[in-house]
Amino acid sequence: MALRRIAGEAPSAETEEGEDEERGVRSEVPDSLSGKYTGSFAYLTIKDRLPQILTKAVDTVHRHRDKFFAQHGQEGVEAEKRAIGLLSKLRNELQTDKPALPLTDGLPDVAHWNKYLEQQQARLGSEGNTSWFNAPWLYMECYMYRRIHEALQLNPPMCDFDVFNEAKTQGFLESQQAIIAISTHLQEVNKKVEGFQETHLKAELMQLLQVALWGNRCDLSISAGVTNSQTFNPLTALESLKPFILINDFEFVWRLLINNKKNKISGTAHTRIDIVLDNSGFELVADLVLADFLITSQLVHEIHFHGKSIPWFVSDTTKKDFDWTLNQMKTSSHPQMSKCGAAWENNVKRGVWNYQDHVFWTLPNEFYDMSLIANDLHAELQKSHLIFFKGDLNYRKLTGDRKWSYTVPFETALRGFQPAPLCSLRTLKADIQVGLKTGLGEQLAASDPDWLTSGHYAIIQFSNSFRK
Ligand code: F6P
Ligand code: MG
Numbered sequence: 001m002a003l004r005r006i007a008g009e010a011p012s013a014e015t016e017e018g019e020d021e022e023r024g025v026r027s028e029v030p031d032s033l034s035g036k037y038t039g040s041f042a043y044l045t046i047k048d049r050l051p052q053i054l055t056k057a058v059d060t061v062h063r064h065r066d067k068f069f070a071q072h073g074q075e076g077v078e079a080e081k082r083a084i085g086l087l088s089k090l091r092n093e094l095q096t097d098k099p100a101l102p103l104t105d106g107l108p109d110v111a112h113w114n115k116y117l118e119q120q121q122a123r124l125g126s127e128g129n130t131s132w133f134n135a136p137w138l139y140m141e142c143y144m145y146r147r148i149h150e151a152l153q154l155n156p157p158m159c160d161f162d163v164f165n166e167a168k169t170q171g172f173l174e175s176q177q178a179i180i181a182i183s184t185h186l187q188e189v190n191k192k193v194e195g196f197q198e199t200h201l202k203a204e205l206m207q208l209l210q211v212a213l214w215g216n217r218c219d220l221s222i223s224a225g226v227t228n229s230q231t232f233n234p235l236t237a238l239e240s241l242k243p244f245i246l247i248n249d250f251e252f253v254w255r256l257l258i259n260n261k262k263n264k265i266s267g268t269a270h271t272r273i274d275i276v277l278d279n280s281g282f283e284l285v286a287d288l289v290l291a292d293f294l295i296t297s298q299l300v301h302e303i304h305f306h307g308k309s310i311p312w313f314v315s316d317t318t319k320k321d322f323d324w325t326l327n328q329m330k331t332s333s334h335p336q337m338s339k340c341g342a343a344w345e346n347n348v349k350r351g352v353w354n355y356q357d358h359v360f361w362t363l364p365n366e367f368y369d370m371s372l373i374a375n376d377l378h379a380e381l382q383k384s385h386l387i388f389f390k391g392d393l394n395y396r397k398l399t400g401d402r403k404w405s406y407t408v409p410f411e412t413a414l415r416g417f418q419p420a421p422l423c424s425l426r427t428l429k430a431d432i433q434v435g436l437k438t439g440l441g442e443q444l445a446a447s448d449p450d451w452l453t454s455g456h457y458a459i460i461q462f463s464n465s466f467r468k
């Protein structure tokens with residue numbers, strides 16, 4: 001863990017304006033999305049989905065009671081009871097709209113979280129306290145997952161227990177047919193890729209990028225932990241899904257990669273991309289298929305994957321999930337899946353693929369804060385030629401989870417966060433979207449009231465500052 005400033009201290013409310021000036025961006029930003037807006041998606045998430053996720057977590061811990069007993073004897077059973085007590089208390093605090101409490105588990109990020117709480121309180125001032133429905137939604141939703149982690153950390157025999165592991169495993173297994181379909185497709189493509197003309201290369205990249213994009217529908221937070229897998233061959237659906245891609249900046253992604261490849265031919269470029277991962281299960285496999293193609297086509301030479309260091313938003317990828325997925329693929333009885341798995345493990349061994357995690361990804365901060373509080377991570381991302389940010393939560397953190405108007409430029413919402421050219425691949429599952437053409441948001445709202453949150457729409461949104 002490497003947070004700059006004092007052991008994990010957040011940038012203070014007082015300094016934020018000054019630092020805005022330092023970075024040359026405006027400090028006036030719209031209000032945060034929050035459960036205080038009755039009827040909003042934030043409100044409904046806090047009222048309905050988060051308690052369901054907590055109830056499932058309690059149930060999961062309880063169902064593993066025998067396992068804890070077998071592994072740790074009576075101590076394991078006592079830990080299970082205490083963890084359930086803490087999770088139930090957390091659910092009660094949420095449902096009765098209590099203020100957030102400081103963290104107490106002594107992990108290195110505690111000081112940061114507790115300082116952040118103080119700052120949120122200071123910001124709210126006379127507008128009430130940092131309670132579940134009153135504070136910014138992004139903060140409270142992240143806080144819930146950090147408190148779930150705390151409930152286990154405070155009961156040492158259970159420290160490494162991932163309450164969401166079962167659901168993630170199930171998501172992967174239920175997507176088996178779709179995984180076979182994309183693995184088979186990839187193996188076929190890889191056989192021919194060396195002889196591909198540029199147009200063919202481009203078409204294939206667009207295809208696999210879309211599979212990775214729509215894979216983002218399979219997250220288990222939006223479904224409150226209820227199974228949400230990919231049950232059909234996604235390649236066959238891509239054409240019919242095209243009209244649902246509201247922003248398609250693929251051309252910019254392509255141009256960047258192909259220009260780099262051409263430079264490489266003339267002997268200069270070694271292209272590194274970074275993928276800030278989202279969900280384990282089908283989405284992760286789709287991301288790895290895309291990553292495989294990028295390497296075999298020599299559009300890219302090095303890929304850094306960024307995952308979470310603790311269980312997060314139900315299905316987000318941790319190191320364990322990443323390794324487990326590679327192993328499942330490699331040991332699969334399906335030959336195309338196992339070929340993929342073997343190649344992917346080899347990519348990791350050769351250092352062509354790198355997995356890394358950083359505590360910043362599981363803090364409540366928007367990405368605008370990265371250069372201030374996790375400047376090692378920011379510096380790492382600056383080495384990239386292109387960063388893909390997968391999924392909805394990453395989009396919320398890119399844009400600060402605020403009430404931006406639909407037509408505000410992406411760069412305005414990023415507020416200067418731009419370690420490298422970046423591209424969001426996201427299906428819409430939260431009531432925020434920027435960079436739309438004038439009138440499109442209103443038109444969609446009139447025809448489909450749930451367009452922002454249903455996951456039926458998607459974006460491939462590239463940051464303008466690097467457009468050439
Ligand atoms: O629970 C709400 C939420 O943050 C939504 O914004 C989104 O549906 C989900 O959780 C996480 O989505 P993703 O896995 O795409 O980041
Ligand atoms: Mg997720």
